[in-house]
Structures are given as C-alpha cells and as structure tokens.
Amino acid sequence: MNFAFDDETEDMREAVERFARRELGGAPPRDGVPDREEFRRRWQLAGKQGLVGSVVPERYGGSGLDAVAAAAVMEAFGYGCPDTGFAFSVAAHLFAALVPVVEFGTEEQKRRWLPALCSGERIAAHAITEPEAGSDTLGLRTRAVRDGDHYVLEGVKAFTTNAPVADVFVVQAATAPGGGFFGLTAFVVEAGTPGLTVGPPYEKVGLRGSPTADVRLDGCVVPATAVLGAEGAGAGVFAGSMKWERTCLFAAYLGAMRRVLESTVAYAGRREQFGVPIGDFQAVSHRVVDMTLAVESARLVLYKAAWQLARGREDQVAPALAKLAVSEAAVRVGLDAVQLHGALGVLGGEAETLLRDALPARIFSGTNEIQRNNVARALGLGGSRRGAGRR
Numbered sequence: 001m002n003f004a005f006d007d008e009t010e011d012m013r014e015a016v017e018r019f020a021r022r023e024l025g026g027a028p029p030r031d032g033v034p035d036r037e038e039f040r041r042r043w044q045l046a047g048k049q050g051l052v053g054s055v056v057p058e059r060y061g062g063s064g065l066d067a068v069a070a071a072a073v074m075e076a077f078g079y080g081c082p083d084t085g086f087a088f089s090v091a092a093h094l095f096a097a098l099v100p101v102v103e104f105g106t107e108e109q110k111r112r113w114l115p116a117l118c119s120g121e122r123i124a125a126h127a128i129t130e131p132e133a134g135s136d137t138l139g140l141r142t143r144a145v146r147d148g149d150h151y152v153l154e155g156v157k158a159f160t161t162n163a164p165v166a167d168v169f170v171v172q173a174a175t176a177p178g179g180g181f182f183g184l185t186a187f188v189v190e191a192g193t194p195g196l197t198v199g200p201p202y203e204k205v206g207l208r209g210s211p212t213a214d215v216r217l218d219g220c221v222v223p224a225t226a227v228l229g230a231e232g233a234g235a236g237v238f239a240g241s242m243k244w245e246r247t248c249l250f251a252a253y254l255g256a257m258r259r260v261l262e263s264t265v266a267y268a269g270r271r272e273q274f275g276v277p278i279g280d281f282q283a284v285s286h287r288v289v290d291m292t293l294a295v296e297s298a299r300l301v302l303y304k305a306a307w308q309l310a311r312g313r314e315d316q317v318a319p320a321l322a323k324l325a326v327s328e329a330a331v332r333v334g335l336d337a338v339q340l341h342g343a344l345g346v347l348g349g350e351a352e353t354l355l356r357d358a359l360p361a362r363i364f365s366g367t368n369e370i371q372r373n374n375v376a377r378a379l380g381l382g383g384s385r386r387g388a389g390r391r
C-alpha cells in the first residue's frame with residue numbers, strides 16, 4: 001500500500017490549492033444567490049486551470065485525470081476556495097454532466113460538446129430530480145416521445161444545480177414509462193432550445209455559491225442525435241456518473257473540512273478563558289481530536305473508492321460509503337467547529353459556513369438513507385422489500 005500521491009499529482013494538488021486561494025478566495029454569498037457575471041468570471045479562470053474538465057480525456061480538451069488525481073484536485077479546490085458552493089457547481093458540471101458524455105457519447109457528441117465545456121467557456125447541468133421524483137428516480141414523470149427523427153420532451157425538473165447559468169443540460173426522461181431500469185433515456189439539450197425554460201434561482205441554506213433552479217420542458221423538441229447512449233440506457237448513464245460524483249465531488253468537502261479544522265485548532269490555541277488557551281481544556285482538545293479522526297477516516301474511505309474507480313472496478317458500495325463518510329463527517333466537523341468558536345461560531349465565519357454547506361451533502365447524490373439501502377442490498381439485506389429504494 002502507498003498513501004502518498006505520485007509526484008505529478010502532488011504538484012498539481014499544490015498548484016490547484018494556490019490557484020484556488022489566490023483567484024477564488026472570496027467568501028460565498030451570505031444571502032441570496034451568486035452574481036452571474038462573477039460566477040462566470042471565476043468559472044473561466046477555473047477552466048483555464050483545467051479544473052472544469054479534469055477527468056475528460058485530453059483529446060476532447062480535458063486534463064485526462066484518473067479518479068485519484070481528480071479527487072486530489074477537488075480536495076485542493078475545496079481547501080483553497082472558501083466558497084464550497086462554487087467547487088460543488090464545478091464538480092456537478094464535471095461528474096454528473098460531462099462524465100455521461102465521456103462514457104456514453106458518440107464520437108460526434110464528444111467533439112461537439114466537450115471542448116467548450118472543458119475550457120470554461122460553457123457550463124453544464126444535470127437534471128433528473130423532479131418535484132414528485134427525488135429518491136425514486138425510476139418513477140420520474142418527464143416524458144420523451146419519439147416523433148420521426150426527433151423527440152418531444154415534456155415535464156418539470158427540480159433542484160438542477162447550475163441551471164440558472166447552464167449552456168447545456170443532460171436531461172433524464174421516461175421513454176418507456178413504468179419500464180423500470182430500462183425505461184429512462186438521457187438527452188443532451190442546449191439552453192435556448194424552444195420549450196426549455198429555467199425558473200428563478202433558489203435561496204438555499206448552504207452552498208449559496210452554487211446556483212440552483214427548476215427546469216421546465218414544454219414541448220421541447222430535440223433531435224434523435226441528442227440521445228446519450230441509447231434509448232433505455234438513461235439509468236445506466238446516471239449510475240455511471242453517480243460513482244464519480246459520490247467519490248470525487250465529495251473530495252471538495254474533505255478540503256473544506258481540513259481548512260476549518262486548521263483554523264479551529266489555531267483558534268483553540270489563541271482564545272483564552274480562565275487565563276489559559278481553551279485548547280488546554282481536555283473537553284476542547286478531545287473534540288478537536290475527534291474532528292481530526294472524522295476527517296482522516298472519511299478521507300481514507302473516499303480515496304479507497306477513488307482508487308477502485310481509477311482501476312475500473314465495478315463497485316457501487318465504495319462510492320456509497322465515501323458519500324456517507326464524508327457528508328456525515330462534514331456535518332459533525334461543522335457542528336463541532338461552531339461549538340468551539342463559542343458565540344463567534346454563529347456569526348458567519350468559516351465554521352458556520354461549513355455546517356450550512358454540509359447539510360445538503362447528506363441529501364444530494366442520493367440521500368444517505370438511500371446509500372445505506374444500496375450498501376445493505378450489496379450485503380444481501382433488504383433487497384426484496386418494496387420501496388427499499390435505489391438511486
């Protein structure tokens with residue numbers, strides 16, 4: 001076993017950390033939603049740095065990183081950039097929208113879409129969730145009906161990350177309603193296609209640097225060449241991208257946790273009460289040790305999943321465990337960091353931001369309950385119960 005990155009990955013990791021600190025150093029918006037122009041400006045910078053297309057093969061404009069290197073880069077991104085929402089938006093674009101094109105696109109689709117999505121010129125979003133279909137993705141109601149050489153899409157998508165700024169959408173729709181795993185089809189749909197409209201950005205508790213909105217499809221006509229993979233392959237396209245998302249996207253949270261842990265240790269060393277630094281009290285130092293243990297444990301689980309993914313091992317369990325470990329550690333570390341800052345902790349510093357950003361992490365990419373169902377099923381438990389839930 002080797003716990004060190006190779007030299008190339010280590011250099012890249014350091015460069016990304018420096019870049020993120022220097023260029024993406026601003027705090028996330030405290031209220032409301034990110035400013036569109038500023039968001040795009042930062043996106044283009046991240047594109048120039050190779051971050052928005054990191055796992056896309058070089059021949060399509062990406063950096064061709066494997067999952068371990070991609071996780072290392074995302075961790076550095078999350079460490080250097082205090083706006084975890086922005087890192088989340090980049091990761092959602094990359095792992096939920098570009099990965100499907102890489103894994104399932106035709107040569108023509110890859111050449112058409114990927115270069116501008118890797119350079120930072122264009123932004124992608126992935127839309128599967130609907131108001132009535134969250135965990136139960138196979139029950140989604142958006143329909144795609146074939147009519148000659150095109151499809152007509154009809155339905156509403158909810159919680160689409162990047163929708164307010166996206167140029168391209170990967171949309172999941174039912175081509176065979178009630179057809180289970182083979183009932184869904186993924187489409188690449190360009191923003192501006194008649195019939196596709198985006199709602200106002202949501203105001204969320206956390207990840208405020210990431211714009212989110214509904215997407216409506218009202219008689220939206222797309223050519224049959226917009227299908228990713230094949231008709232009926234949508235659930236497979238989705239499952240492939242979730243392995244990447246549950247692993248590499250969550251690495252950004254490892255970086256954010258490490259950053260907050262370091263500033264909390266520094267605070268515990270300088271804040272004095274009863275004539276001594278609060279870090280001298282065992283109740284404080286032990287809490288810091290438990291935070292460290294949570295981060296380090298989650299990190300090991302995540303990099304094991306990345307290592308397996310890099311070796312092409314077909315495994316849904318390791319990414320599910322990585323998602324569980326990191327998101328639950330993030331909530332815990334956020335809560336503990338707020339507590340250790342006393343009243344200052346609720347005044348809007350990094351600790352409070354981590355806690356707010358951590359709350360949605362237990363929900364997106366398939367909720368933690370659904371991940372537990374997935375792991376239980378792999379262990380031979382709960383698979384036959386109706387509603388066990390797979391995502």
Ligand SMILES: Cc1cc2nc3c(=O)[nH]c(=O)nc-3n(C[C@H](O)[C@H](O)[C@H](O)COP(=O)(O)OP(=O)(O)OC[C@H]3O[C@@H](n4cnc5c(N)ncnc54)[C@H](O)[C@@H]3O)c2cc1C
Binds near residue numbers: 159207360363370
């Ligand atoms: C910040 C953020 C960004 C997001 N980005 C995107 C995006 O880019 N694209 C996209 O398509 N979606 C996105 N989502 C949506 C996300 O994937 C869904 O919110 C998630 O899958 C859960 O669906 P739901 O919210 O409808 O909850 P529900 O499915 O209604 O679940 C509600 C509760 O019931 C539990 N539950 C449901 N079924 C079961 C079961 N069988 N067993 C045990 N418990 C169960 C859930 O775990 C949860 O606690 C995003 C969400 C958030 C918060």
